Amino acid sequence: MSIKSLSRKLLLVSNNIAILLVAIVVILVFYSQNPNFLHDDNIRNIMRSMAFVGILTIGMGMLLIGGEVDLSSGAVAGLSGVLVAMLINTGIPWGWAIVITIAFGASLGLISALLVNVLGFMHFIATLGLMSVYQGVILVITRNVFIPVPNEGFRLIGGTSFGNIVPLPFIIMLVLMIAYTLVLSNTGFGRSVYMCGGNRKSARLVGIKPKKISYFLYINNGALGALAGVIITSQMATASPVAGQTGSIDAITAAVLGGVAFKGGSGGMFGCFIGILLINSFSAGLTFVGFPQYWQIVARGSLLVLALCLDYVISGARSRALEHALRSHN
Amino acid sequence: MSKSFPGVKALDNVSFRADGGRVLALMGENGAGKSTLLKILAGDYFADEGEFLLNGILQNFTSPYSAIMAGISVVYQERQMIPALSVMENIFAGALPKNKLGLIDKPRLKKETMALINKFELSIDPSVPVGSLSVAHQQMVEIMKAYRRGSAVIAFDEPTASLAEEEITVLFKLIEALKKEGKIVIYVSHRMPEIFELSDDIVVLKDGALVTTFITSETTVDELITSMVGRDIGDTYENLSRNTEVGETLLEIKNLVTHDVHNIDFSLKRGEIIGFAGLIGAGRTELVRAIFGANEITSGEIIFEGQKIDFKSPFDAIKAGFALCPEDRKEEGLVLYRSITDNVSIPVLSKIRKALILDRKAEAKLASTAVEKYAVKTPGIDKLVVELSGGNQQKVILGRWTNELMNTKLLILDEPTKGIDVGAKAEIYQTICDFAKQGIGVIFISSELTEVIGVADRIYVMRNGRITGCVDRSDATEEGILSLAMADKDETGGDAQ
Numbered sequence: 001m002s003i004k005s006l007s008r009k010l011l012l013v014s015n016n017i018a019i020l021l022v023a024i025v026v027i028l029v030f031y032s033q034n035p036n037f038l039h040d041d042n043i044r045n046i047m048r049s050m051a052f053v054g055i056l057t058i059g060m061g062m063l064l065i066g067g068e069v070d071l072s073s074g075a076v077a078g079l080s081g082v083l084v085a086m087l088i089n090t091g092i093p094w095g096w097a098i099v100i101t102i103a104f105g106a107s108l109g110l111i112s113a114l115l116v117n118v119l120g121f122m123h124f125i126a127t128l129g130l131m132s133v134y135q136g137v138i139l140v141i142t143r144n145v146f147i148p149v150p151n152e153g154f155r156l157i158g159g160t161s162f163g164n165i166v167p168l169p170f171i172i173m174l175v176l177m178i179a180y181t182l183v184l185s186n187t188g189f190g191r192s193v194y195m196c197g198g199n200r201k202s203a204r205l206v207g208i209k210p211k212k213i214s215y216f217l218y219i220n221n222g223a224l225g226a227l228a229g230v231i232i233t234s235q236m237a238t239a240s241p242v243a244g245q246t247g248s249i250d251a252i253t254a255a256v257l258g259g260v261a262f263k264g265g266s267g268g269m270f271g272c273f274i275g276i277l278l279i280n281s282f283s284a285g286l287t288f289v290g291f292p293q294y295w296q297i298v299a300r301g302s303l304l305v306l307a308l309c310l311d312y313v314i315s316g317a318r319s320r321a322l323e324h325a326l327r328s329h330n
Numbered sequence: 331m332s333k334s335f336p337g338v339k340a341l342d343n344v345s346f347r348a349d350g351g352r353v354l355a356l357m358g359e360n361g362a363g364k365s366t367l368l369k370i371l372a373g374d375y376f377a378d379e380g381e382f383l384l385n386g387i388l389q390n391f392t393s394p395y396s397a398i399m400a401g402i403s404v405v406y407q408e409r410q411m412i413p414a415l416s417v418m419e420n421i422f423a424g425a426l427p428k429n430k431l432g433l434i435d436k437p438r439l440k441k442e443t444m445a446l447i448n449k450f451e452l453s454i455d456p457s458v459p460v461g462s463l464s465v466a467h468q469q470m471v472e473i474m475k476a477y478r479r480g481s482a483v484i485a486f487d488e489p490t491a492s493l494a495e496e497e498i499t500v501l502f503k504l505i506e507a508l509k510k511e512g513k514i515v516i517y518v519s520h521r522m523p524e525i526f527e528l529s530d531d532i533v534v535l536k537d538g539a540l541v542t543t544f545i546t547s548e549t550t551v552d553e554l555i556t557s558m559v560g561r562d563i564g565d566t567y568e569n570l571s572r573n574t575e576v577g578e579t580l581l582e583i584k585n586l587v588t589h590d591v592h593n594i595d596f597s598l599k600r601g602e603i604i605g606f607a608g609l610i611g612a613g614r615t616e617l618v619r620a621i622f623g624a625n626e627i628t629s630g631e632i633i634f635e636g637q638k639i640d641f642k643s644p645f646d647a648i649k650a651g652f653a654l655c656p657e658d659r660k661e662e663g664l665v666l667y668r669s670i671t672d673n674v675s676i677p678v679l680s681k682i683r684k685a686l687i688l689d690r691k692a693e694a695k696l697a698s699t700a701v702e703k704y705a706v707k708t709p710g711i712d713k714l715v716v717e718l719s720g721g722n723q724q725k726v727i728l729g730r731w732t733n734e735l736m737n738t739k740l741l742i743l744d745e746p747t748k749g750i751d752v753g754a755k756a757e758i759y760q761t762i763c764d765f766a767k768q769g770i771g772v773i774f775i776s777s778e779l780t781e782v783i784g785v786a787d788r789i790y791v792m793r794n795g796r797i798t799g800c801v802d803r804s805d806a807t808e809e810g811i812l813s814l815a816m817a818d819k820d821e822t823g824g825d826a827q
Binding site for chain 2: 187
């Protein structure tokens with residue numbers, strides 16, 4: 001096998017290589033600037049921040065693979081973070097408060113599902129509207145003021161770390177990612193999600209019920225959004241009215257960077273993980289080397305555009321390789 | 331002219347000439363190179379070798395725009411207009427008349443468009459959006475646009491594929507008018523009667539090479555077909571090994587009405603193949619989709635194995651033993667960017683799992699059995715379906731519906747040989763007969779008359795959403811079926827034959 005055909009093979013198989021390389025380069029660059037970048041404290045901080053976006057990305061990644069999207073999930077997380085704080089502050093045991101909050105998130109997911117499946121609205125537009133509604137509700141309830149949660153038990157969720165390095169929320173995220181990976185690749189349901197995202201019409205004609213799957217994905221996304229909200233409130237011991245503001249965009253970005261096709265039908269949790277790793281280590285790195293805060297926003301945006309360009313080049317090469325495979329076969 | 335793609339010679343040293351004031355028909359089976367030739371003409375593709383001369387001047391297109399400027403217009407099947415803009419704006423796109431202020435001169439635009447519309451004796455409102463027009467009228471607008479540009483060559487790619495009979499008559503009148511003006515008309519179509527009605531010259535391509543050129547008035551349909559396929563097609567059907575034992579009634583449709591079809595009655599026995607013939611748009615696809623639970627039913631009864639059924643979705647139909655191979659394989663039959671395995675196993679996922687986990691081994695066995703059974707040409711079952719040829723994609727779909735875990739009792743095939751080469755077609759015909767031998771009832775929709783007559787035991791003919799007749803294979807003739815399919819035209823004094 002020649003190098004050319006080997007590299008073609010590689011292109012066809014690997015979705016995540018480019019982005020993994022970028023992530024490694026980013027980490028090495030910051031490490032070379034300041035070796036403390038890979039110090040325990042900083043690694044813990046990066047993992048802490050990964051959990052919130054990570055859990056959102058699981059729900060969003062599932063939606064995108066199934067050919068759907070929900071822009072409201074960041075706001076659902078924000079609203080849920082506020083709700084769980086208020087419930088605990090009224091004296092409800094924190095365990096029950098979390099259960100109620102997750103059920104609440106799931107019902108918000110159901111609203112998205114209903115708009116898309118019953119009224120037939122375009123998912124992008126419908127959930128954009130919902131995002132705005134939820135963010136408004138957060139401001140109305142909190143009057144844009146932080147809500148402290150003085151509850152030791154609740155704070156343990158976000159505050160516990162294993163070996164003083166790996167935070168509990170990060171473990172929760174990893175366990176969920178592994179579970180969803182198993183669902184996606186080893187169950188009939190997971191397969192149906194891919195088929196729906198790949199071609200909804202075909203999927204329906206082979207006996208899949210795309211609406212049923214769509215309902216599940218939105219409700220699942222709402223519940224995970226609520227869980228992310230619970231976690232960030234617990235991590236800060238405070239509900240922040242701005243916690244979820246960029247959540248949906250970050251989740252979409254991480255998923256797409258990680259090789260989830262924006263039009264559906266392909267991708268997986270491993271790619272999502274790499275996407276989150278890249279975004280969070282980059283942000284953390286910029287803070288770490290003392291990059292001015294406002295410029296960080298510019299840098300983060302530039303990284304996204306750069307990574308997308310790389311993906312564009314690679315997917316172009318991939319489709320050429322595919323075309324080649326197609327022609328040599330016929 | 332020659333053009334190669336990696337691994338394929340799409341055009342191999344093809345030479346011919348077209349004269350002004352004449353219609354040249356470009357004919358050949360699918361994959362013969364017609365589309366490639368049109369695309370080179372339109373500046374979409376560049377020829378590897380060869381020359382293209384217009385009025386003796388060597389042309390060298392670098393883009394579709396330069397082809398248009400040189401006077402070439404190609405009217406594709408997919409319309410290339412802006413649906414939200416008006417008819418006149420589309421016709422004059424790129425050359426809108428302006429007034430002194432530099433704004434669009436609407437009155438003049440309208441006047442000039444009306445002049446064009448009157449010239450071609452059409453009735454189109456110049457100020458409505460193109461998107462609101464019928465397919466046929468959109469095509470007329472596109473032709474006027476080509477005319478307005480002063481194109482010397484106007485090429486048509488299967489223009490009648492989605493037109494009704496009356497619309498075709500109007501189109502032909504238009505083409506006649508272009509011919510009278512001395513334009514070169516190049517016409518690609520698979521419909522024999524049209525070719526003989528319209529064209530003056532015929533160029534036949536096969537596998538990228540020029541087979542022969544005819545003067546239309548000096549040739550016959552038989553001679554033309556023989557030159558296109560290069561083999562006698564009659565034998566294919568005579569050599570089929572058919573089912574001789576037809577069982578009891580499997581499916582009965584009583585007075586079925588949907589949005590697209592009206593008062594449909596027919597029945598199908600176990601082991602029987604019934605054909606559905608008709609023109610494109612006759613409602614055959616819509617009928618089988620309704621039976622399959624994919625389209626809504628207004629009224630009427632579907633009786634399957636003696637019981638009245640009411641499917642809410644294709645899921646229910648599949649559970650009952652129905653299977654549908656849709657007309658549009660790529661859009662409705664397959665998930666292209668998934669593997670052969672995924673596409674084969676999808677309806678039986680619930681039968682190949684242990685607890686909740688998919689049994690990968692059983693799944694792989696299912697896929698490899700299908701690949702072996704239908705001799706799908708592929709290096710492996712993990713290959714993406716998009717990488718297979720049309721014939722092999724169709725085989726994957728057949729493999730899906732007939733694997734050992736499926737309990738298919740009724741198989742609906744909607745244009746199963748569309749876009750498939752002649753050799754693979756014969757294989758598919760035999761496969762259909764084999765299904766019948768297993769006691770499966772088969773509904774076989776096809777727009778190729780020879781094929782329906784050759785394969786089906788009985789042929790139902792549809793027109794405008796209604797069944798207009800039923801013929802046994804022994805009594806069936808192409809002419810008879812065609813007249814049932816186009817009866818309206820006969821009544822209005824048209825020339826159906």
